[in-house]
Amino acid sequence: MSIKTQKIFEAEFLLEDMREIIRKTSPHSAFSKDDKIQFNEKLKKLSEIVEELRTNKYTELKIKYITNGIELRTREEDFINIHPIQAAGRLTLEARKALISYGDGYSTCDWCRKPFRLDKIHRPPIDEFHSELAEFVGMDQARVVPGARRGFQAVVSSLIEKGDSVLLSAISHYTEFLAVEDSGGTVKEIPLNEKNIVTADATVQKIEDVKKNTKKLPKLIMLDHFDYMFGNEHDVYGIAKVANEYDIPFLYNGAYTVGIMPVDGKKIGADFVVGSGHKSMASVAPSGVLATTDEWASKVFRTTQMVGDITGRKFGIKEVEMLGCTLMGGTLISMMASFPKVVERTKHWDDEVKKSNQFLDEFLAVEGSKVISEYPRKHTLTKVNTTESFDKIAKTHKRRGFFLSDELRKRGIVGEFAGSTRTWKLNTYGRTWDQIKYLGHAFIDIAEKYDVPVKANKQGQYSGDV
Template sequence: MSMFDERVLEKYKNLTRGIEERMINLHPIQSGGRAGDYPGVVQAVLRFVDGYSVCDFCMKGRLDLIESPPLCDFHKDIATFLDMDEARLFPGCRQAQYAAFHALVKPEDTIIIDSLAHYSTYLSAERVGANIVEVPHSGYPDFDLFLDVYTEKIEEVKKETGKWPALAFLTHVDYNYGNVFDAKSVGKILHDYGIPFVLNGAYTIGRMPVSGKDLGADVLTASLHKSFASPAPSGLLLANEGYADVVFKSSSMRGPWSGRNFGNKEVETLGCTLPGCVAIGAMAAFPYVAERIKHWGEEVKKARYFIEQLERIRGIKQLGQRPHNHDLIHFESEPFFEISKNHPRKGFFLYEELRERGVTGVQPGLSTAFKVSTYGKKWDQIKLAAEAFLDIAQKHNIPLY
C-alpha cells in the first residue's frame, strides 16, 4: 500500500454534476431516464441507498422472490404491464441482451440483427461467439430498415450454414436516427419459421405503450435508466412461455467434492442481479411511467415541432423517417460545420453558444451533425430550445426560411 498517495482522494470529496439544474437538457440518451424529475423516485433511492438494502427480508435467496419491499410483485406487474410472461431485472439493457443471446445461441451459431442495432448488440454477439448477418437499411437520408429482408436472410443462413439462425434481433427504435420499426411484421416472419425473436425496447419501453405479445416478441429487453425514469444501471429481460425456461434456466452445477448445488439460482442472472437503490428506483418510477406513456402522442408532436423549427435554418436537415415518430432526432448541420471552420472555438462553438442561451446536451465539439431528444420537455422549453438554435443561426448569418 506504500505507493498510494492519499492526496488523490480530495477530488472525490464533493462530486458535483456541473450541469445547471435550470438548463434545458436535450442530451439524447438522458431524457427518458431523468429519475430526479420524480420526487418519489429520489425519496425511495435515498431510503435504500445502503448496498444490500433490499435484502432485509430475503427468505429465498433470490431478488425476484423478495416480498418486502415488493420486488416479487414488481417482477410480475412489470411483465403484465409489458404483456410478457416473465421478467427479471438486470443491470442494464446490454446485460439483458447478452443473457438472452447466451441462453439461446451456441458459439459459431449465426444470428440475424438489424444494421442499426446499438453497439452493445454487436458486442453481445461477439461475446457469445456468434456469427452475425445484418438486415440492411436504406442509407442516407432515411436510414430505414428493409424489414422484409428478414425472410431472405433466414433462407440465406440456412443455405450457407445448413442451420437456421439461432435467433433474429430487431432494435425497436434505433439510437442514431430515432426510427421506429414495425416489430409486428418481423414477429410474423419469425413465428412462421419458429425462430426466436428478440426485440430491444431500450428506446420504447417506458416512453410509449408496448405490448410484447402484440409485437410477437419471444424475448424483450429494456433499459430502465434510458427510458424508465430510473437510476443507473438498470434494465429488464422479459420472455414468453416456451423461451422463459431457457432464458431463466436454473443452475445444475454441482461441486464434485462438496456436493454443493444451487438449484434455486438462475444461471443467466448469476443468481441475483440488481439489489439496492437501483431496483428500488425502478419500482418507484413505475407509477410515474405507467402514467407518462399515455401521453406519447404529445411527445411525438413536440419532436415534430422541434424538427419543423430547426429546419427553418437553411441547410439543417433531419435525417431518418419523415414524418418523425420519436423524440430522438438526428440533424445534419452543414451550415454550423462551415462556421466552425473559422470559429476560434472550432466545433465547440455550437455547444458553447447553446449554453449561453440556457440549452445543453449537444455533444461538445461536434457540428457536422448532432442528436437531441425532446422527450419530457414542456412546450415552452421546446420553444426556447428551438429559438436558441435559430438565434445562433441568425447571429452567424445563416439564412432562415
C-alpha cells in the same frame, strides 16, 4: 450553477451531515456533547439557508465538488438537457427520494428470506414489481437486469452455440454484437433500405441467404424497434411475423421504447422483450428488464443444477443466466419508485412525438439545417445535419465547432455533442411545451446572431425571448 440550485444542494448536504450524526449514535441517538454541538451547528446553517431561499437573498458559497474530485452535477436543475441518451433516464422525484433512503449497498436485502432470490422478496414488494413489469410489456415473466445488454446476453447465452447465426440489423447496438460473440455465435446483418429502415422483406432475404450459405436457419433474430443511430422505426411487427413463420425466436430490443411508449410483446409477436432502465425508465444505471413468455422462461430463467464435488453444495433456485440476484439497492429501488409515473407517461407518447416535431419545425427554419432521421419524426431521438448552417460558422470561428456549445450553454441548453456542427443527435423527451418553444427559438437566435438565413414560420415571424 445558479445560486438557488447551489443553496438547495447545500441544504441537502447539511441534512446528510445531520443524518450521519444520527447514524453514528444509533440505536437511540444518544448524542455526546460534541455530537450536540455539531448537530446544532448544522441545524443553524440549514435554517439560514431556508431563510435565504424564503427571502431570495443569498450569501455566496461556491461548491464545486462533493468529494474527491466528484463534481456537483446540476445540468438537470440549471439547463435544458437534450443529450440523446439521457432524456428518458432522468429520475423522477420519487426515485430521487427513494435513492436517499435505499442508497446503501444491499439495502433491498433487509427482508430477504427463503428461497433467497431477489424476485421473491416481499418487503419492499419486489416480487409484485416483477409481475407488474411482465404485464407492463405484455409478457408472462420478467426479471430486472443490469442494463439491456445483460438482457441480450442472457437470451443469447441460453439459445446460441458456437457457429450459430444470429440476425441483427445493420445499425444494431454494439452490445448485441458482443452478446453474440460471447456465446461463440456469428452475426449476420440485415441491410437497411434507402430510408435507413429494416423491413420484413429484407429479413426474409437475409434468412434465405443464411440458409443457403450455412445449410441452417439463424437461431435468433434481434431487432431494435427504434435504433440508436437515427431513432428510426423498424418493422418489428412484420419481422416478428417472419420470425414466427420460420420458427426462429425473436428478441424485441426496446431500449428506446420500453418506459416511454406502449409496448405489448405478445401483440408484436416477440419471444423476448428487453428494455433499458437507465435509458428509458427513469432509473439509476445500470438497470433494465428482460421479459419472456412461459414457453421460453424455463430456458432463459433456468435454475442451477450444479453440485459441488467435495461439499455437495447446491444453490437452490438461483437462476444461471441471471447469476443469481441481479439488481440490489438503489438501482432497483429507483426503478420501482419511478414505475407508476413511467407507466402513466407511456400513455402520452403521442404528445412527446408532437413536441419533437414542433421543435424540429423551428430548427429547420435555419437554412441549411436538415433532419437525417425519418421525418416527420415518430420518436424524440433525432439525428440532424448542420453542415450547411452552423458548420459554416464553425469554419471561421476561433472556437471552431465549440462555438455552438458555447452559444447554447449561454442560453441554458446542454447535451449536444460538444464541438460537433456537422451531424449530431438530440432528444427532446420529457420537455414541456414552453421548453420546446424556447429550444426552437434558441437555435433561431444563434443563427440570426451569425447572419445565417432563417425562414419565416406560418405567422411570418418568430417570437419569444431566449
